[in-house]
Amino acid sequence: MMAQTANLGHGMGENPETKDWLDISSHDLCQLQQLYPQLSGQQTILWRSPRPFSAALLLQVDAQVYFVKRSSRLFRRVQDLQQEHQLIRYLDAQGIAVPQILHAHDGATAVELGEWSYEVHEKAHGVDPYANQISWKPFFYAEHAAKAGKKLAELHLAAKYYPVTQGRGAKQLISNQDLLESENIHLAILQRIQNSPALSAYFADKVLDSVWLNQLATVHEKIKRTIQQAPKIWTHNDFHASNLLWSDSSDAAEISMVIDFGLADRCSAIYDLAVAIERNFIDWLALEQGPDLYIDEAGLAAFVQAYIAQAGFSSALEMLPELIKIVHSDFALSELEYFVGITQNFKHADAAYYDWMIAHTAWFFQPQGQQFCQKLAQLIQPYRMLEP
Known part of the structure; x- marks a missing residue:
């Protein structure tokens, strides 16, 4: 469903624009809990991504923090996400520091709920000084x-x-x-x-x-x-x-x-x-x-x-x-x-x-x-x- 809220994010220019996709809701997270036991517990949303093409957030569950990303199945199906995840796992084995992907209760690294595809990662380690930086801007140094x-x-x-x-x-x-x-x-x-x-x-x-x-x-x-x-x-x-x-x-x-x-x-x-x-x-x-x-x-x-x-x-x-x-x-x-x-x-x-x-x-x-x-x-x- 396309967003009709005033939530702002990155668009095609320098000014913030209304996001194309609805934010992940508390109801969505409750549904996701049924598939990812790691998400069961006291949930607190710490941050929502301003980036386009998907909805994403950082979610604290008790003492752990996870990155939850939702994409439309119109352009990212579970098998598409699993292709990415297979590459990520290979790079991890080669010594490249990449996000750790959570498995759902059935062992899959991505799940479908209605019209959406979800993936959940452990919070990536490090500081993100470019978190709100638009893609076309240079490095700070x-x-x-x-x-x-x-x-x-x-x-x-x-x-x-x-x-x-x-x-x-x-x-x-x-x-x-x-x-x-x-x-x-x-x-x-x-x-x-x-x-x-x-x-x-x-x-x-x-x-x-x-x-x-x-x-x-x-x-x-x-x-x-x-x-x-x-x-x-x-x-x-x-x-x-x-x-x-x-x-x-x-x-x-x-x-x-x-x-x-x-x-x-x-x-x-x-x-x-x-x-x-x-x-x-x-x-x-x-x-x-x-x-x-x-x-x-x-x-x-x-x-x-x-x-x-x-x-x-x-x-x-x-x-x-x-x-x-x-x-x-x-x-x-x-x-x-x-x-x-x-x-x-x-x-x-x-x-x-x-x-x-x-x-x-x-x-x-x-x-x-x-x-x-x-x-x-x-x-x-x-x-x-x-x-x-």
Whole structure:
């Protein structure tokens, strides 16, 4: 059921908006107690997440604290969540600090109640200085960015031998490189629209922006062979400051845990790296005020250098300055489909198309965007020259 309350959370811009999903209620928690015996006891809600796409909270039960997350079954079924949980358990076994997932009374790590899918985690260890930070804002310190770059490399190295070779089962609100792997990105977009009732309805009275399509095609021709040949691993695909927990709030803090694998899928490391850069170092939310955005150059340099130092140099890195221009396209199209077909929020749908898909790509063809790509190339160049 869509929310009609005044509860506010993150939207598509900088200002809080009414949440698309109702908060988890006391009645919901009572029902959940019947499936998770760990939730039986005196319950106190400590915090509600402002993040979109789901409803989530921290719940204290007697002396224990749990993270409870609820998603609509329209786009996250139990088997979709269990796919995430299997990856999380594997990364945990490889020494990556990730949330501990609770099992329901039947042994399952996710349950369905009515129209919802639920998962319950132990409270993640660490401090969350970015708890209320919107995804598109930079790290508070370059030192944090460096720790994050190293951690992303560690994730990629840990996932290298994950034996699951089938990709994500979920078809809605996903992040992957399918469009980028296509032979013709324009035709791939048209096919995606044709196969989706929601996208077909949205574009029924629209002509796809020709300038945008030409920009996509120009970049895609340069990177498609490399992205097609890049080795596949399971990647996070939503690696930004607010999906990390820290030992404390200082600039010297260490990362204590990586959270929220809701967009994980089988992609390439270079795709995940490009997504992380695009999400963390460009202040996209200021784009409506003009093309000159705040760029966290110190954080960008620290992040990229720390990543390469940990993961090593790969020839695929050389396409990063081009890939970054269109890496957002697949998720933005998926987000658009979600807004039209599931939440029916057409204001958000228009933002996904005009402000994210089109305007983000266009920015990279403007002077500041070109300078950003040149900066990326300069950061990578010394490592390429060190290769034998």
